[in-house]
Amino acid sequence: MVSVLVDNIGELVTNDAQHGDGAPLGLLRDAALMVEGDRVAWVGERRFAPAADTHVDVAGAAVIPGFVDSHAHLVFAGDRAQEFAARMEGRAYSAGGIQTTVAATRASSDEMLAGNVARLVAEMQRQGTTTVEIKSGYGLTVSDEARSLAVAAQFTDETTYLGAHVVAPEYADDPAAYIDLVTGPMLDAVRPYARWIDVFCERGAFDADQARAILAAGAAAGLHARIHANQLGHGPGIGVACEIGAASADHCTFTTPDDLDNLAQSGVVATLLPGVEFSTRSPYPDARAMIAAGVTVALATDCNPGSCYTSSMPLCVALAVREMRMAPAEALWSATAGGAKALRREDIGRLEVGLRADFSVLAAPSYVHLAYRPGVPLMHAVYRGGQPIA
Numbered sequence: 001m002v003s004v005l006v007d008n009i010g011e012l013v014t015n016d017a018q019h020g021d022g023a024p025l026g027l028l029r030d031a032a033l034m035v036e037g038d039r040v041a042w043v044g045e046r047r048f049a050p051a052a053d054t055h056v057d058v059a060g061a062a063v064i065p066g067f068v069d070s071h072a073h074l075v076f077a078g079d080r081a082q083e084f085a086a087r088m089e090g091r092a093y094s095a096g097g098i099q100t101t102v103a104a105t106r107a108s109s110d111e112m113l114a115g116n117v118a119r120l121v122a123e124m125q126r127q128g129t130t131t132v133e134i135k136s137g138y139g140l141t142v143s144d145e146a147r148s149l150a151v152a153a154q155f156t157d158e159t160t161y162l163g164a165h166v167v168a169p170e171y172a173d174d175p176a177a178y179i180d181l182v183t184g185p186m187l188d189a190v191r192p193y194a195r196w197i198d199v200f201c202e203r204g205a206f207d208a209d210q211a212r213a214i215l216a217a218g219a220a221a222g223l224h225a226r227i228h229a230n231q232l233g234h235g236p237g238i239g240v241a242c243e244i245g246a247a248s249a250d251h252c253t254f255t256t257p258d259d260l261d262n263l264a265q266s267g268v269v270a271t272l273l274p275g276v277e278f279s280t281r282s283p284y285p286d287a288r289a290m291i292a293a294g295v296t297v298a299l300a301t302d303c304n305p306g307s308c309y310t311s312s313m314p315l316c317v318a319l320a321v322r323e324m325r326m327a328p329a330e331a332l333w334s335a336t337a338g339g340a341k342a343l344r345r346e347d348i349g350r351l352e353v354g355l356r357a358d359f360s361v362l363a364a365p366s367y368v369h370l371a372y373r374p375g376v377p378l379m380h381a382v383y384r385g386g387q388p389i390a
Ligand code: NIG
Pocket: 073, 095, 097, 098, 101, 200, 228, 231, 276, 302, 304, 305, 306, 307, 308
């Protein structure tokens, strides 16, 4: 196997606390990273680097693990720019806009849907994302959810069935019948393509009992749970996530101290999506209180045409730092190792021997620049499984 030494790294973020001063980022200065095949083969100070077949000299740049974007809704058609413009003029965000995208998605061909996902995934990769979770949820019929997940599975292993995004328009008068569909024939149809099941547990979408029933059906079919929780108001979503042992409760915009204790005790990851608060002018989640309570925090984009149409993890890092008062180190950890925890992945999110060689070389001397230089394209090169992808 050919070995490649990425050499002359000014600052290497490993997320392996055995390096550096023991802090979670595991920072190394004047470092090198050896890749063999798709794996990390060696990490350390460059003066101790082993011999390698080829060298890539990054001239003192910072190197960080690839971003793990653990929450994105990429299978859709059309956009909702007019809804965004109206919101910026004072209209509130509501879950109702989802139906606009459902209609456009149903009217779209498989090829158009796949083309849109390909465009967004390429956009993400250029911004340093090496793993993305992709949800369905804009089909809401058996065939449209199944084809949404079949499209998603062309791009990632982290596919999530979100038939329980909102009640499909045809079932507006009979939500119980829609839940029977979601937990029955629709679940059967998506099962070959889905790893996760998600539910939007919120007023206007699904309540706690409905969410429990949907996630239990998913679990019986072998799908692991994650939840849209406490996005638009205080609600039962986080409680349900903790009770059933979901991998992650996502949004967590409105929380009580009990919610935070519950998350910390149960080990459910809180996935914060600050691009949503930015794009809907909502209050930001209380990341400081979560961290103080011992909650594991992840950061993700929530890329979708309604509440947040950004594909940029660097933007989310910058927002987390500026608006949620996360330290730059905390935000970067949450956007990489935190995302891996939210997806229960042990092989990504850190740069350690044996893990997948997913990393970005920054056009900057320090990871701090991700927040310090908001909006600036700082990815010099992005590698996934040891191969340059952007
Ligand atoms: O995560 N909360 C529910 N779903 C998306 C928004 C979907 C949309 O508005 O199209 C979210 O914010």
